[in-house]
Amino acid sequence: MVRLITHNLLACHVKGCNTNNFPLQFRDIQIELREAEFNPDFLKGFMPKIEWKALVDAARQLGDTSLPLEQPEMLDDEFLKNLHHVLLEVKEV
Amino acid sequence: MAPKAVVPAVVDCDPQTYEDKNVHAIYDEIASHFSSTRYKPWPIISAFMSSISTGWVGLDAGTGNGKYLRLPLERPSDIFTIGLDRSINLLRIARHAGQSVPMITREVVWGDVLGLGWRSGVFDYAISIATIHHLATHDRRIQAVKRLLESVSPRHGRILIYVWAIEQDELSKRAIPTRDGDGSEWTGKDVVVPWVLSRPAPSQEKGPGEVPVKKQVFNRYYHMFAKGELSGLVHDAAKDLGLHVGEQPETSSPTRGVDIVQDGWERSNYYVELRCWEIPE
Incomplete structure (x- = not known):
C-alpha cells in the first residue's frame, strides 16, 4: 500500500x-x-536521509535492480531518474 | 466551522475504548459527508507548509481527508508529506482526493498518532491539525505531543499543532470557565459535538411528494482546550523527553531543546509552532 520512500x-x-x-x-x-512528477531538487534534499541498503534491498525484492549497491557521489540525471522511479513511482500493494 | 451545540461529556471507561467508540467509529461513518465540509486549508497552515525546505519529508498526524497533503500548492513536489489517520474511510478519501490533478504525490498510512511507527527523528516536519483534541485524557494528549517531537529531527524538526479552543468565534457569548475555582490552573472541557448525517430513507417510508431523508446524529468527543493548555502540553512532553523549552542558548555544552515559535488563537482554535534544536556533542 505504500511507496518505497x-x-x-x-x-x-x-x-x-x-x-x-x-x-x-x-x-x-x-x-x-x-x-x-520528477523533481531532482527534492531527491537531492532527501538523499542524506535514505537508509540506502534497505532501499536497494526493497527495490530488488520488487524486481528493480536499477540502483547501485553503494550510494553514488555523482548524482547524474540517469541515477536521479532511477531513484525517482524507485522512491516515488513503485508502490507495494 | 464552529459547532451549533456542545454537550458536556464524561470519559467513563478505558480511554482507548472510549475514543474507538466516540471518535474513530464516528469518523468512519461520517467520512464522506465530513470530508465535503473540509476543503479549505487555513492561512497559517498554508504559510507553514510553504516555508518548508525543498527535499524535506513530513508527517501529517491525523490527516483526515488529506487536504494538507497537497501543500504547498505553488510547489507540491518539493516536499513529501505522509498522512496518518485512524479512520480507514477518511484515508480512502485522502488517497484519492484530487485525482483530477495528476502528478501530485499523496501517501497515506493507517495508524495511531500514539504509535511509534517510524524511524526515530526521521521527519523534517510534522503537523497535527484538529486531532489531539480527540484524545480522551491529559496523559494521552501529552503522549501525542511526545510522539510528534520524537518523529522529527532533533536538529531542525519543525512542528505545527492545532486544537479546538474553548474560546469559540460564534459561541463567544457563552462563557465557558477556563480556570479552576482558585484561578491557579487552566483546565479544558470535555464535550461531545453532534454531527447530523442525512441519509436517504428506505423506500417504504416515502411519503407523497417528499424527498425521503433519515437523520442520524453522531456525538463526537472533543477536549476543548483552555488558554495556555496547548503550550502546557508542550512543556510537559519536553520535560518527559529531557528537552529544554526555549530558544537555543549561546553555549557549547551539548543539549537539546524545542522552541515555541508561535503560540496563538485563530478562528476557534489554539495553535503552536515548534522548532527543535540541538547542540551536538
Whole structure:
C-alpha cells in the first residue's frame, strides 16, 4: 500500500521485533506503478536521509535492480531518474 | 466551522475504548459527508507548509481527508508529506482526493498518532491539525505531543499543532470557565459535538411528494482546550523527553531543546509552532 520512500521511513511499532525494528518485511508482494512528477531538487534534499541498503534491498525484492549497491557521489540525471522511479513511482500493494 | 451545540461529556471507561467508540467509529461513518465540509486549508497552515525546505519529508498526524497533503500548492513536489489517520474511510478519501490533478504525490498510512511507527527523528516536519483534541485524557494528549517531537529531527524538526479552543468565534457569548475555582490552573472541557448525517430513507417510508431523508446524529468527543493548555502540553512532553523549552542558548555544552515559535488563537482554535534544536556533542 505504500511507496518505497515511505517504506524507507516506516519502522515496526512492536518493541524489539528485530534489532532496530527496521525495515518492515514484505509479504505477498504485488506492485503497482504510478507516474509522479520528477523533481531532482527534492531527491537531492532527501538523499542524506535514505537508509540506502534497505532501499536497494526493497527495490530488488520488487524486481528493480536499477540502483547501485553503494550510494553514488555523482548524482547524474540517469541515477536521479532511477531513484525517482524507485522512491516515488513503485508502490507495494 | 464552529459547532451549533456542545454537550458536556464524561470519559467513563478505558480511554482507548472510549475514543474507538466516540471518535474513530464516528469518523468512519461520517467520512464522506465530513470530508465535503473540509476543503479549505487555513492561512497559517498554508504559510507553514510553504516555508518548508525543498527535499524535506513530513508527517501529517491525523490527516483526515488529506487536504494538507497537497501543500504547498505553488510547489507540491518539493516536499513529501505522509498522512496518518485512524479512520480507514477518511484515508480512502485522502488517497484519492484530487485525482483530477495528476502528478501530485499523496501517501497515506493507517495508524495511531500514539504509535511509534517510524524511524526515530526521521521527519523534517510534522503537523497535527484538529486531532489531539480527540484524545480522551491529559496523559494521552501529552503522549501525542511526545510522539510528534520524537518523529522529527532533533536538529531542525519543525512542528505545527492545532486544537479546538474553548474560546469559540460564534459561541463567544457563552462563557465557558477556563480556570479552576482558585484561578491557579487552566483546565479544558470535555464535550461531545453532534454531527447530523442525512441519509436517504428506505423506500417504504416515502411519503407523497417528499424527498425521503433519515437523520442520524453522531456525538463526537472533543477536549476543548483552555488558554495556555496547548503550550502546557508542550512543556510537559519536553520535560518527559529531557528537552529544554526555549530558544537555543549561546553555549557549547551539548543539549537539546524545542522552541515555541508561535503560540496563538485563530478562528476557534489554539495553535503552536515548534522548532527543535540541538547542540551536538
